[in-house]
Structures are given as C-alpha cells and as structure tokens.
Amino acid sequence: MPAESESVEFGSRARGVRKALKLIVRDPAGLVGLVLVLALLIVAVFAPQLAPHDPLAQDLTNAKSPPAFSDGGSWEYPLGTDRLGRDVLSRIILGARVSVTVGFFGAAIAVALGMVMGLIAGFVGGRLDKALMSLVDLVLSIPYLIVVIVVAAVLGRSLFNVVMLFGVTASPLFARTTRGEVLRLREAGFVAAARSTGAKLPRILVRHIFPNLVGPLLTLATFEMSAMIFYEAGLSFLGLSVPPNIPSWGNMLDSGRRSLFTGLPWLSIFPGMAIALTGLSMNLLGDWLRDILDPRIRRARG
Amino acid sequence: MKTFILRRIVQSILLFIGVVVIVFFLVRLSGDPASLMMPREASSAQVQAFRELMGFDRPVVVQLVDYVGAIFVGDFGESLRFQTHSLDLVIQRVPLTFTLATLAMGVAIVIGIPLGILGGMNAGKFSDLLARALGLGGQVTPEFWLALILIIVFAVNLGWFPSFGIDGPISYVLPAAALSVGAMGRLVRLTRSTVLEVVGSDYVRTARSKGLSGVEVAGRHIFRNTAIALVSVISVQYTYLLGGAVYIESIFALPGLGSLLDEAIRARDFPLVQTITLFIAGAAIALSLLADLLYAWLDPRIRLEN
Amino acid sequence: MITPITPRQTARAGELILDVVDLRVSFDSPDGMVHAVNGISFELRSGESLGVVGESGSGKSVTMMSLVGLLASPPASIDGGTAILRDGDTAIDLLAAGRSEIRRIRGGRVGFVFQDPLSALNPTMRVGEQIAESVRKHRGLEDDEAEAETIELLRAVGIADPERRYRSFPHEFSGGMRQRVMIAIAMAGDPPIVIFDEPTTALDVTVQAQIVELVKTRLKQERGTAIVWITHDLAVVAGIADRVAVMYGGTIVESGPVDEIYENPQHPYTRGLLEAIPSADSDGTTRLASIEGSPPDLLVEPNFCPFQPRCRHAFDRCIDERPLLREVGEEHLIACHFDIDRGEPAR
Numbered sequence: 001m002p003a004e005s006e007s008v009e010f011g012s013r014a015r016g017v018r019k020a021l022k023l024i025v026r027d028p029a030g031l032v033g034l035v036l037v038l039a040l041l042i043v044a045v046f047a048p049q050l051a052p053h054d055p056l057a058q059d060l061t062n063a064k065s066p067p068a069f070s071d072g073g074s075w076e077y078p079l080g081t082d083r084l085g086r087d088v089l090s091r092i093i094l095g096a097r098v099s100v101t102v103g104f105f106g107a108a109i110a111v112a113l114g115m116v117m118g119l120i121a122g123f124v125g126g127r128l129d130k131a132l133m134s135l136v137d138l139v140l141s142i143p144y145l146i147v148v149i150v151v152a153a154v155l156g157r158s159l160f161n162v163v164m165l166f167g168v169t170a171s172p173l174f175a176r177t178t179r180g181e182v183l184r185l186r187e188a189g190f191v192a193a194a195r196s197t198g199a200k201l202p203r204i205l206v207r208h209i210f211p212n213l214v215g216p217l218l219t220l221a222t223f224e225m226s227a228m229i230f231y232e233a234g235l236s237f238l239g240l241s242v243p244p245n246i247p248s249w250g251n252m253l254d255s256g257r258r259s260l261f262t263g264l265p266w267l268s269i270f271p272g273m274a275i276a277l278t279g280l281s282m283n284l285l286g287d288w289l290r291d292i293l294d295p296r297i298r299r300a301r302g
Numbered sequence: 303m304k305t306f307i308l309r310r311i312v313q314s315i316l317l318f319i320g321v322v323v324i325v326f327f328l329v330r331l332s333g334d335p336a337s338l339m340m341p342r343e344a345s346s347a348q349v350q351a352f353r354e355l356m357g358f359d360r361p362v363v364v365q366l367v368d369y370v371g372a373i374f375v376g377d378f379g380e381s382l383r384f385q386t387h388s389l390d391l392v393i394q395r396v397p398l399t400f401t402l403a404t405l406a407m408g409v410a411i412v413i414g415i416p417l418g419i420l421g422g423m424n425a426g427k428f429s430d431l432l433a434r435a436l437g438l439g440g441q442v443t444p445e446f447w448l449a450l451i452l453i454i455v456f457a458v459n460l461g462w463f464p465s466f467g468i469d470g471p472i473s474y475v476l477p478a479a480a481l482s483v484g485a486m487g488r489l490v491r492l493t494r495s496t497v498l499e500v501v502g503s504d505y506v507r508t509a510r511s512k513g514l515s516g517v518e519v520a521g522r523h524i525f526r527n528t529a530i531a532l533v534s535v536i537s538v539q540y541t542y543l544l545g546g547a548v549y550i551e552s553i554f555a556l557p558g559l560g561s562l563l564d565e566a567i568r569a570r571d572f573p574l575v576q577t578i579t580l581f582i583a584g585a586a587i588a589l590s591l592l593a594d595l596l597y598a599w600l601d602p603r604i605r606l607e608n
Numbered sequence: 609m610i611t612p613i614t615p616r617q618t619a620r621a622g623e624l625i626l627d628v629v630d631l632r633v634s635f636d637s638p639d640g641m642v643h644a645v646n647g648i649s650f651e652l653r654s655g656e657s658l659g660v661v662g663e664s665g666s667g668k669s670v671t672m673m674s675l676v677g678l679l680a681s682p683p684a685s686i687d688g689g690t691a692i693l694r695d696g697d698t699a700i701d702l703l704a705a706g707r708s709e710i711r712r713i714r715g716g717r718v719g720f721v722f723q724d725p726l727s728a729l730n731p732t733m734r735v736g737e738q739i740a741e742s743v744r745k746h747r748g749l750e751d752d753e754a755e756a757e758t759i760e761l762l763r764a765v766g767i768a769d770p771e772r773r774y775r776s777f778p779h780e781f782s783g784g785m786r787q788r789v790m791i792a793i794a795m796a797g798d799p800p801i802v803i804f805d806e807p808t809t810a811l812d813v814t815v816q817a818q819i820v821e822l823v824k825t826r827l828k829q830e831r832g833t834a835i836v837w838i839t840h841d842l843a844v845v846a847g848i849a850d851r852v853a854v855m856y857g858g859t860i861v862e863s864g865p866v867d868e869i870y871e872n873p874q875h876p877y878t879r880g881l882l883e884a885i886p887s888a889d890s891d892g893t894t895r896l897a898s899i900e901g902s903p904p905d906l907l908v909e910p911n912f913c914p915f916q917p918r919c920r921h922a923f924d925r926c927i928d929e930r931p932l933l934r935e936v937g938e939e940h941l942i943a944c945h946f947d948i949d950r951g952e953p954a955r
Contacts, residue, residue: 141590142582143586147328150329151331154572230442230444253444269451272451276447280439284438426682503727507728508730508738508793510714511678511714511722513710513714513746514711526732527732602732602779603731603732606780
C-alpha cells in the first residue's frame with residue numbers, strides 16, 4: 001500500500017494531548033526531563049531570591065572552604081567557596097540565568113530566522129531556494145565550534161553578542177527543517193488542494209503549514225537549546241562569552257581549572273555537573289517531545 | 303561514478319572558496335579589523351598606521367580579491383605575534399592534533415559502535431537501556447569538564463598520568479579519553495538508530511524468511527549496510543573532534559592546533575586565527591569529500607550509476 | 609534447461625499439508641491492544657492454491673507471517689491456536705516449534721514472496737548471491753553447484769541472460785524482474801508451500817499478469833507447489849486460486865471453491881466486494897457501488913460479528929454473538945447469522 005501522508009489539522013490536537021498523557025506513563029524519562037527543565041527555568045528566573053548568598057560577595061575569611069559534606073566545610077556554604085570566598089552554590093544558581101537566557105533567546109531567534117528562510121526557500125523555490133540552501137551548506141561545513149569561537153572573539157564579550165551569535169548560526173538547521181516540511185506538504189498535495197478551494201496564502205500557512213511545523217521545530221529547538229547552553233559554557237571557559245563579573249558555569253569551570261593544583265576540586269566538579277544535568281534533562285525532554293509530536297505513526301501491518 | 307567523483311571534487315573546491323570568503327568577513331564583523339587586532343591601549347595614530355600597513359584602508363572588494371588570490375598561491379599571511387608565516391606555524395602543530403583526534407576517534411569507535419550495535423539488536427531490553435544511557439551520558443558530558451575531573455582523579459590524586467605537556471605516549475591517554483566521550487556518546491546513539499533501521503527493514507525480513515540464522519542475517523545483511531551508513535557518521539564526528547581539541551589541548555598544555563587557536567585569540571593575532579580556521583575548515587571539507595567517495599564506492603547504487 | 613519436476617516425497621496431491629486451527633494474534637500498541645487475528649482456521653492441501661482476500665487491516669498478512677514467526681515479538685504475540693504442518697511422516701505445530709526448527713521450515717518448507725521487491729531485496733548484495741544463500745542452506749549444495757542452480761532458477765523465472773544477471777544488483781532491475789528474483793528466492797529451497805503477500809500490488813497491470821502466469825506455470829503446474837496468494841484484489845485471485853478465503857476484521861467470513869465464491873457469494877461482505885468491482889462493459893453512467901461505513905476498530909475484542917456495523921442485513925443476534933463458520937454448500941463456509949438468499953436470519 002502506498003505510504004499515507006498526513007496533515008495535522010487542529011482537531012487531532014486533542015488526540016495528541018491524550019496520547020501525551022499515555023506516553024508519560026510509558027516513558028518516565030521524558031517526565032523527568034520535563035520536571036528538571038522546569039526546575040531550571042524557575043531557578044533561572046528566581047535566581048536572586050533562591051541564592052543563599054550574594055553570588056558576587058566576597059568573604060575572604062571563609063575563602064576556599066570545601067563543600068558541606070567534607071571536613072572543613074559547613075552548611076552555610078553547601079558547595080564550598082572559591083578563592084575569593086564567594087559561595088559556589090549561589091554562583092551556580094545565578095549562572096543558570098546566563099545559560100537559560102542564551103538557550104531560550106538563542107533558540108527563539110534561530111527558530112524565527114530559520115522558519116522565515118525555510119518558508120521562503122520552500123515556497124518560492126527555484127534559484128532563491130538553491131542559493132539559500134547553498135549558503136546553509138556552506139555555513140554548516142565549517143566545524144561549528146571554530147565558527148563560534150572566532151565570531152565570539154571578534155565581537156567581544158557580551159551576553160547579547162553570544163545570544164545573537166548562536167541564534168544566527170543555528171538558524172540554518174531550522175531553515176532546513178522548515179523547508180523540508182514545506183516541500184513535503186507541497187508534494188503531498190495539501191497546498192495545491194487548499195489553493196484549489198480558493199484559499200489564499202496566509203490561510204494556507206496558518207491552517208496547514210504551521211500545525212505541521214510546530215512538532216519538528218519544537219523538538220529541534222529543545223535539542224538546540226541544549227547545544228547552545230553547552231557551547232556557551234565552552235565559550236565562557238575560554239573567556240569569550242560574558243564579561244568576567246557575571247558568573248556563568250563555563251567561567252566558573254575556568255577558575256576551577258586555575259585551582260586544579262591547589263586542591264580545590266569542588267570548584268571544577270559542581271559547575272560541570274550543572275552543565276551535564278541541564279544537557280541531560282533537555283535531551284530527555286527533546287526525545288519525549290519527538291515521540292509525542294510526530295504525527296506519522298507506523299500502523300501495525302494488517 | 304566518475305561524474306559523481308568529479309562533481310564532488312568541484313563542489314569541495316567551491317565550498318572552500320566560499321569558506322575563504324566567510325573567514326575574510328568574519329574578522330571584519332565588528333567593523334574595523336585594525337582596531338580588532340591592535341591592543342586596546344594603542345593610540346588612534348598607531349591603529350591608523352597599522353591599518354595602512356595591512357592594507358585595511360583599501361576598498362573591501364579589493365582586499366577580498368587580494369586575500370583569496372593570496373590563499374591560492376599559498377600565502378596565508380604572517381602571524382602578528384610570532385612574526386613568521388602563519389601556515390608554517392599551523393603545519394608544525396598539525397601532527398599532534400591529528401594524533402589526538404585520531405586516538406579519540408579510535409576510542410569512540412571501539413567502545414561506541416559495539417555498544418550501539420548491542421542496543422540496536424536488543425531493542426527494548428536491558429542492554430539497550432544501558433547503551434542508550436551511556437550514549438546519552440557521553441553526549442551531555444562537557445569534554446572540558448571531564449578533562450578537569452580526569453586530571454583531579456588520575457593526575458593529581460593518583461599520579462598515574464601527567465597532567466600537562468608531552469612526556470611520551472602516556473601523555474595522550476587522559477586527553478584522548480576526555481576528547482572521545484562526546485563522540486562516543488553520539489556514535490552509540492547513531493549506530494543504534496542505524497542498526498534499528500536496518501533490522502526493521504524489509505530485506506532483513508526477507509533474509510529471515512529464507513531461514514538464515516541470527517548470526518548469518520547479522521553478518522551478511524545487517525553488518526554491511528550498517529557499516530556503509532556509518533562512514534558519513536564517523537567523518538562528521540571527526541570534525542567535531544577537531545573543534546573539541548581546542549579545549550583539551552589548552553587544558554593539558556599540548557602544543558597542537560587547538561591550543562594555538564586559543565593563544566592566537568588571546569593575543570588578538572587574527573591573521574593567525576584566520577589561517578587556523580581555514581586549515582581546520584579545509585580539513586573538514588576534505589574529510590567530508592573522502593567520506594562521500596568511500597560511501598559511493600561501497601554502495602552499489604551509486605557506484606554503478608551510468 | 610529447465611530443472612525437472614521434483615516429485616515430492618512429502619505429500620501426494622490433495623493431501624492436507626497445513627492445518628491451522630483457531631489462530632489468534634494481537635499487537636501491543638500505544639493506543640491499546642490490537643486484536644489483529646481472531647480465531648482463524650483453514651486448511652491447505654498439497655498442490656492447491658488458496659487465495660486470501662481482504663482489505664488492509666483484515667489480518668491476512670499477519671496470519672501468514674505468524675505461521676513462520678516473522679512477526680516482531682514484542683509488540684506482536686500469538687495468543688492461541690495451532691498450525692500443523694505435515695512434512696512427510698512427521699507433523700509439526702509451527703506455533704510451538706523451536707528456533708532451529710522454524711529456521712529449517714522457513715525457505716525449506718514454506719517460502720515467502722513479499723510485496724515490495726525493491727525494499728525486500730538487500731541493495732548492497734548481488735542478486736545471485738541472495739538466491740544462492742537459500743540454495744546453499746536448504747539444498748546443501750556447495751558454492752559452484754549453488755551458483756549453477758541459481759542460474760537455472762533465474763532462467764526458470766524468466767530472467768534473460770541469467771549468467772550475467774547473477775552478478776547484478778537489485779536496483780539494476782525493473783520492478784517486474786525484481787519480483788521474479790523474489791520468486792526465485794522462494795523457489796530456491798524447493799518448498800511445498802509458497803506464500804505470496806500482495807506480490808503484484810506494486811506492479812503495473814501487464815507485469816502483474818506475467819507474474820501470475822509465471823507462478824501458475826512454474827510453481828503450480830510444474831512443481832505442484834501449494835500456494836497461498838494474499839491480495840485485496842478480487843480480480844487477480846480469480847486467475848490463480850482454486851479456493852478463496854475472504855477475511856474481515858481478523859476473521860475468515862467466507863471460504864470455498866473459487867467458482868462458488870464468485871458465482872454464489874453468501875456473505876454480505878463478499879457480495880459487497882464483488883459488486884464494487886467496476887464492470888468493463890458499463891456505460892460509465894452508473895455509480896460505483898461501495899460498502900458503506902469504515903474499517904473495524906481492532907482495539908475492541910470482537911465478541912460480535914466484525915462486519916455488523918456496515919451490514920444492511922444486521923440484526924440483534926449479530927451484535928450479541930460472534931458467528932462461527934457454517935456450511936452453506938459443498939466445502940463452502942460462511943461466518944454469518946443471516947441467510948442472504950432467503951433474506952432472513954439463518955436457522
């Protein structure tokens with residue numbers, strides 16, 4: 001039997017929600033991911049309230065104290081302090097703000113830019129499409145980290161620059177996905193069918209294209225957010241992201257590295273754990289989203 | 303097949319030219335390359351002198367043509383900091399980075415692919431869960447963090463390995479281990495999904511319907527098709543490793559391309575930065591070309607295209 | 609040179625070789641348990657051709673694939689029934705057989721031809737090798753002899769220049785030729801039964817006719833192979849089957865000799881199917897007849913007649929009680945509570 005193509009209309013959203021609930025039961029990992037990501041968002045938004053100490057405050061009398069559970073440590077500074085006596089836990093909490101800002105806004109920009117490019121490429125087609133896609137291939141052929149490092153170095157240290165950088169460089173991926181969906185729907189005849197009933201382009205976009213874009217783009221955005229947080233940490237580590245007075249997980253790792261041989265391992269351990277945990281939860285969430293938002297279900301052979 | 307090879311080579315050359323253009327403009331992103339490359343304390347007179355010296359006051363198009371032309375004659379400019387041809391500096395550092403990346407790739411392949419195959423062949427069972435967990439774990443662990451942890455545990459506390467510099471082959475162990483983790487994780491996941499796809503394919507069903515044993519099906523049908531699909535995967539992962547080398551080399555103080563890039567950036571030596579970028583991008587393009595050619599040779603559908 | 613007909617020691621023509629009783633198969637899906645096959649029973653005799661007709665979702669493929677364990681075992685599970693294969697003096701229950709036994713049977717006693725020959729052939733392996741694999745396994749021949757035998761098989765299925773074509777890859781063939789290769793693979797082990805799962809659906813009509821002709825000549829007539837031909841196309845079945853079983857909602861609703869079924873269909877569904885076939889000599893003004901309603905929901909366990917929602921003759925017994933197969937003629941069975949000729953519920 002020829003493969004069936006489907007377009008997601010608004011009516012089947014209700015079915016999607018019910019299936020999502022069933023999938024929570026089947027895939028607890030996705031739920032864990034969702035909870036952790038939400039926790040991260042809350043921490044980032046309410047960071048100043050949640051941090052037990054002022055992240056920037058120096059307390060030299062308590063400098064270099066280890067985490068609470070090893071000897072010499074106290075619960076006043078649960079994860080220890082750095083060389084200037086700043087509380088590691090509070091700095092990690094504040095550092096979440098940098099990561100979430102970069103991830104969220106970077107992904108938002110990438111989605112917006114990429115979607116526009118992809119729609120244009122997919123609908124207009126022809127040489128414009130070829131030109132855009134060649135540009136996409138070109139940008140994607142340079143190892144991503146190198147591009148990111150060089151551009152960050154050139155633009156200078158600022159959160160804004162980093163967000164824009166990630167937003168722009170990740171947009172090709174979203175452009176490709178959008179264009180793919182548009183082409184798929186065009187080929188499956190949905191666009192022609194809609195046009196034949198007299199629908200104009202904006203209506204086609206809203207009723208047919210966008211509902212089908214939400215799934216793939218949301219899933220991709222989740223994974224890209226995770227990647228951006230990862231790369232931002234790397235940039236911070238190299239001193240290329242936010243200015244040094246703003247704590248970020250990456251630059252905390254950088255100072256941890258400077259203290260490697262002076263016996264302050266907790267300065268390296270905890271910020272990295274934050275990065276890994278964030279990546280883990282976003283990946284779990286992304287996998288789960290991919291499962292529930294994919295409208296193309298394989299039916300059992302009958 | 304011949305037309306394919308030719309087309310691919312031409313495509314790669316064009317791609318490289320495109321990359322040269324991009325690298326040219328990258329340095330001009332903030333507007334004025336002269337003030338970018340000069341130290342902050344420099345006076346505007348010094349900056350202007352520098353600008354004229356480097357030809358940055360000429361029209362952009364002229365500079366671009368000049369630059370591209372120079373690249374193709376092999377003139378990559380001089381490093382500001384080292385005062386020597388930047389290409390020479392780059393080539394000096396290549397063997398170490400190449401060794402490191404290859405070692406890391408080797409580790410990733412030796413651990414990642416069998417794990418991925420195990421997971422794919424036993425989908426849903428415990429070994430699959432284990433494979434997926436390890437794959438995900440590898441993927442989300444930052445290499446620079448793992449490097450620090452490895453140093454703390456194995457170099458500082460246990461003293462088994464050196465924590466910096468080159469002291470014989472033992473110096474590569476920790477760096478390669480740290481670098482390989484991300485690639486290993488991704489390889490587990492990608493191998494697993496490839497195997498799943500192949501295992502669920504119609505031709506594997508046909509093979510089973512002939513009464514072949516699990517081993518025969520795996521060896522003759524699953525293995526070959528999986529291996530072919532993994533060729534491009536491995537080449538992509540290698541280019542990721544070239545990027546990750548920047549962190550690892552700088553943490554372990556290894557004199558490779560990655561640490562050179564780090565130093566060049568800190569010194570605002572952008573002509574050198576450009577050269578390193580071009581080199582790494584060129585390597586990535588060449589690698590991708592090689593992978594495509596290998597794939598074309600292995601897959602009879604492309605090899606026999608007339 | 610055509611391979612001579614091997615007189616099979618397994619069964620004389622007409623003898624029962626496959627006896628399936630009350631087969632039940634279900635699938636575990638995200639939406640719940642799908643009851644794909646609900647108590648199917650049928651017989652296959654040596655040398656006979658059984659056409660299995662039904663729409664997609666009727667359970668026809670699942671039934672046949674479950675016989676040789678080709679269903680992925682989660683999510684599929686065989687919930688009951690027996691499938692006795694008679695092999696010379698021995699009889700084996702296919703559904704209870706061990707792994708090495710099933711492997712011996714696959715290709716050696718039961719051959720399979722699948723629907724889409726492009727995806728069903730390994731794209732990176734030469735065509736000859738894919739056939740020779742089975743020849744070596746089931747005929748015990750060494751490499752050179754296996755190659756020679758494969759070339760003869762290729763010739764037998766109508767592929768010209770078989771010595772050269774042995775080394776070709778699947779994508780170098782047309783759809784019809786690829787299906788011939790699949791048939792050669794099925795023939796390689798010289799099995800007494802070959803199951804065809806919608807083998808001509810993906811091919812165009814002229815090629816379809818050639819394949820049917822090939823199967824009739826080489827398999828049915830020359831080798832006396834028993835054939836199960838699964839399809840949704842009633843027209844094709846008429847050209848090859850001796851007997852027909854019509855399936856709906858995971859059950860057989862009617863079975864009998866092909867002429868009986870076509871001339872005197874007794875089940876409302878079969879009648880609906882036959883009426884829906886457009887006639888070549890219609891004037892183009894009559895509406896195409898179709899069966900109202902939509903396919904059954906297999907998530908519900910059918911303790912009632914699966915066709916009942918769409919049947920114009922349905923009455924209360926159809927909802928309360930699942931109809932079992934009963935005889936309405938010589939070897940002609942239907943599963944229905946209604947007597948369609950008399951226009952009243954059956955006695």
